[in-house]
Amino acid sequence: MPPIPAGVLAPDKWGALCNSDMTVWAGPWGVSFAANITPDNLTDIGARTEDAFIAAMRTGKHLGAGRDILPPMPWINYALFHDSDLKAIFAYLKSPKPIANQASEPIPPPGK
Incomplete structure (x- = not known):
């Protein structure tokens, strides 16, 4: 990959x-990984409630109360x-x- 020119990813630019x-993303937030969105009870939404899903979509908080959704x-x-x-x-x-x-x-950015 070629180097990114200075100033392109400045603090005021996204x-x-x-x-x-497209399963791994890196940016000012650090590195995020695609979630398992199948209804598996152990590794993703299978054990989540409809209310928790709606709260997450409304607040931008993981599981409706945790870290930011990245x-x-x-x-x-x-x-x-x-x-x-x-x-x-949610039903789908x-x-x-x-x-x-x-x-x-997720991996936070350096220094965070």
């Missing part, structure tokens, strides 16, 4: 890089959805076959 399958998840785009729409999304996410796949924890 930028990100991702791997070829890019590239555009949670802010869902924050003003009607409850009925968020409930439909619960519908496929569960796949056990533990995502890596």
Whole structure:
């Protein structure tokens, strides 16, 4: 990869890089990894409640109360959805076959 020119990713500018399958993203927030969004009870949304999902979409907090939801998840785009729409999304996410796949924890930027 070529070097990024000075000033392109300055503190007042936003930028990100991702791997070829778009499952790892790096930017000013550090490094984030794609979550397992199948309904597996141990590694993602299977054990989550509809209320926790809706809270996460409204607040931008992981599990509705934890750390910030990181890019590239555009949670802010869902924050003003009607409850009925968020409930439909949650039902859809619960519908496929569960796949056990533990995502890596986010890596904060240096110094954070």
